[in-house]
Amino acid sequence: MSERVGIIGLGTMGRVLARGIAAREGAAVIGSTRRAASAAEAARELGIPVDTDNARVVRQAEIVVLCAKPYQARAILESLAPEFGERHLVLSICAAVTLAELRAWAGPKPSVVRAMPNTPCLIGEGMTVLTAGPEVNAERVAAARRLFEPLGRTAVLDEDLMDGVTGLSGCGPAYGYLIIEALSEAGVKLGIPRSTATLLAAQTMLGAAKMVLERDVHPAALKDEVTTPAGCTIDGLMALEDGKLRSTLVAGVVAAAERSKSLRGNGKP
Numbered sequence: 001m002s003e004r005v006g007i008i009g010l011g012t013m014g015r016v017l018a019r020g021i022a023a024r025e026g027a028a029v030i031g032s033t034r035r036a037a038s039a040a041e042a043a044r045e046l047g048i049p050v051d052t053d054n055a056r057v058v059r060q061a062e063i064v065v066l067c068a069k070p071y072q073a074r075a076i077l078e079s080l081a082p083e084f085g086e087r088h089l090v091l092s093i094c095a096a097v098t099l100a101e102l103r104a105w106a107g108p109k110p111s112v113v114r115a116m117p118n119t120p121c122l123i124g125e126g127m128t129v130l131t132a133g134p135e136v137n138a139e140r141v142a143a144a145r146r147l148f149e150p151l152g153r154t155a156v157l158d159e160d161l162m163d164g165v166t167g168l169s170g171c172g173p174a175y176g177y178l179i180i181e182a183l184s185e186a187g188v189k190l191g192i193p194r195s196t197a198t199l200l201a202a203q204t205m206l207g208a209a210k211m212v213l214e215r216d217v218h219p220a221a222l223k224d225e226v227t228t229p230a231g232c233t234i235d236g237l238m239a240l241e242d243g244k245l246r247s248t249l250v251a252g253v254v255a256a257a258e259r260s261k262s263l264r265g266n267g268k269p
Contacts, residue, residue: 001144006061007031008054008076010042010197013093014067016121018046020150029081032057058083063091063143070094070263077105084110091115091144095166096263099159101135111136113144116165117151119173126152127169131159167257175252180205 005021007014010031021029031050033039043050051057058064058080068076073094084090088110092102095116103113113136117128128148131143145154157165180201187197211222226234240246 003062004028004030004060005063005065005147006057007065008057009067009069009072010038010046011067012120013117015042015046017065017067017093017117017147017153018042018048020121021147022046022048023150030057030060039157052256054080054246055083057207062087063147064090065147066090066092066094068094070097070199073097074101074105077102086110089113089140089143091147093117095170096163096180096260098264099131103133108230111140112160113141114162115144115148116162116170117148118169121148121151124151127164127172128152128154129169130154130156131160131162132156133159163257163260164253166260167253167255170260171253171256175249176205198199 005028006019007021007029008031010018010033014031018029018031021027029048031039031042031046031169032052032054033042033046033050034052039052039203042048054076064080064084066073077090083264085108086109089105089112090102090110091113093115097114099112099114102114106112109160111132113130115128115130115133118126120126121128126148128151130141130148132144141156145156149152168261173257180198183190183204184194187200188194192200208222211217212219215222223237227237
């Protein structure tokens with residue numbers, strides 16, 4: 001990657017992305033924050049140049065990553081619109097801010113891509129979904145995708161699925177933590193020390209997830225491998241089905257997706 005990448009907003013995800021880009025051979029990354037004190041702190045922590053002048057970052061970069069709060073996106077992009085040229089790729093991780101809004105605020109010259117990463121990017125096990133309009137060529141989508149590859153896995157979907165992405169993978173880590181917590185509580189109820197119960201639950205969920213990803217087998221088939229006739233697992237599964245775990249998880253994802261849809265265009269933090 002020979003492009004120079006500028007990151008506007010060095011909060012948690014901005015810093016994670018900065019580290020991932022900086023770790024790639026030949027990569028160059030610069031950043032900006034609103035205040036001089038936070039710029040100096042980020043520069044020390046990340047080992048990259050950090051400015052308080054967003055326009056200067058845009059002038060020095062080919063790829064500009066917007067990591068600001070969604071309600072800040074319009075003001076930032078409109079102020080930078082005169083600086084953007086056809087050489088620029090603007091990549092936004094602002095939840096619920098649409099491609100149409102980004103294009104309107106950034107002006108007609110740059111290519112625009114949206115991304116929805118999740119918090120496991122912090123440990124290199126994240127899931128990031130990207131979307132771009134038909135006017136953005138495959139090369140630029142691939143460049144955007146490469147930025148997130150050091151942070152986990154990536155996928156590209158149509159924009160009309162991004163609310164679903166928010167509800168599933170964006171919010172999904174919280175659902176996983178709740179399941180791990182519940183399994184750990186079950187272990188404690190059965191007499192297992194809490195720290196060990198949490199270890200058993202978390203490692204079991206990690207192993208199950210890796211089986212799905214690495215074996216490329218439908219989860220139902222993997223479930224059947226564990227469920228021996230007249231064994232323990234079938235009784236546990238029947239209890240979970242009686243408790244409507246499956247439909248409750250589906251309802252949770254749908255509710256979060258609907259909330260994401262409701263946030264679009266309201267300008268609120």
